[in-house]
Amino acid sequence: MLNEISSELEKEKLKEAALDMSSIKPILESRLTSNSFQDEISEFFREVAALKGQSVHDTLNQMVTGTQKYLEAVNTPIEFKNGLPTDIDKFVDKLENISIGIEACWDLFSPESRQFFIDIANYFCEAASKLQGWTGLLIKLRLFLPSIFRQENLFKKYKDSFLLIPKAVKMAIELRESKRTTQLEATAKFLLEQAREISKKQQYLLPYLKHLGRNTEEQIEKNQAAMAWAKARMEEIERKRNQRNS
Template identity: 60%
Template sequence: MLNKTMPDLEQEKLDRTTLDVNSIKQILERSLTSNSLEEEALEFFREIAALRGKSVDDTLGEMIAGTRKYLEAVNTHIEFKHDLPTDINKYVDKLVKISEGIEACWDFFSIESQEFFINVAANFCYVADSKFKGWKGFLIRLRLILPSLKQKQNLFKKYQESLLFIPKAVDRVTEARKNKSISQLHQTGQSLLKRAKEINGNRDSLLPFLKHLGRDEQEQIEKNQAAMAWAKARLEEIKVKRNGQN
């Protein structure tokens, strides 16, 4: 988990960004399946495409892929032993997907969430700079010798480089927007995100009470059909009793 690498991360902020990404994913999926986009949304995606130097279609495709990877990554559990991930490749894959999600969703995130990721990036830079020096670095290298030989790859180098994935992603998105007027772009992104949350508000309010967690809302609902059927039956039973009393 990210929190294992950096214990001072605020879980509440990470959870909030995850909810935002899920709403962003729904916006993008509706955009991809819709025959036409409203002018505000179309102009928003055009501006992002221009920042990236790509077509709108390619930009939408990258953004939807990024949201899916982000949601998959934050739900990926990483085990640690001796302050090291027990599966370096799995951990690296997690950081890659989170980095891609940050880049994909940057213009939808609130200023607070953007600052959160900037702080995360700074913290990763600190860890990457201090973790591999002196005895700390020697012990990490020593512990990864056998796994590296077995897997025929330099896991020490792979792990070391992975800690800079998020900082590099944050640097790319901030650098691309430096000295550019993006206030209206961000305002539009927040407007689209707010509307998506309002549309899905009633459905989302049910999700925390469902027992089985899925990778997204649809899978979660599918896994809880029995619980939902029971709840519906109970509501019908209560309704019948009330009608009988009246």
């Protein structure tokens, strides 16, 4: 099982969740400085904040940080040799950042992504149990000299990292089971759908603005006014649609 850790950390499910995080990140960041979103979205953040027992601003900051760390982790490749990561620190940082993203943004992930995190948490728990026996002893011997050189117990650091994702998933689930919230999942689904729609609209605009940027990142940076206009227009259309349906 330990030889399969690399493939687990490169699964498409992690990247699919990252696509949602990429779409939601601009909404989270703009929400810190703007009150332009619909009442449903504002209520979502208030409910999550109440769930965590903190302010809305602190909750948003946590989500922004969690989103950044998750995206950073998914885009960090890990090399393995003989079943062990060639860089223990890089491996641990990847798992830690994924865990931070899972715990901070649990409500923003799709049901499919949350189930995947539950599955991968169980996988890591099973893998961690194998480090208690003969397999763990062999790994400890292989890390003995590097640990002396670093003056750090690399085996313990490696072993403890296997429980980072399981702990994050467990805390996220237990928190939501201990406190009832009003339509939190339905509102989160609405937010995710809106984020995806905004992302699609932004990608649609980019081909018409190529002369303003040498690459996608520069286009986005230099065309904030156009993006803001597109977002405002979408919100206006959405409000009118809601009014017609009410």
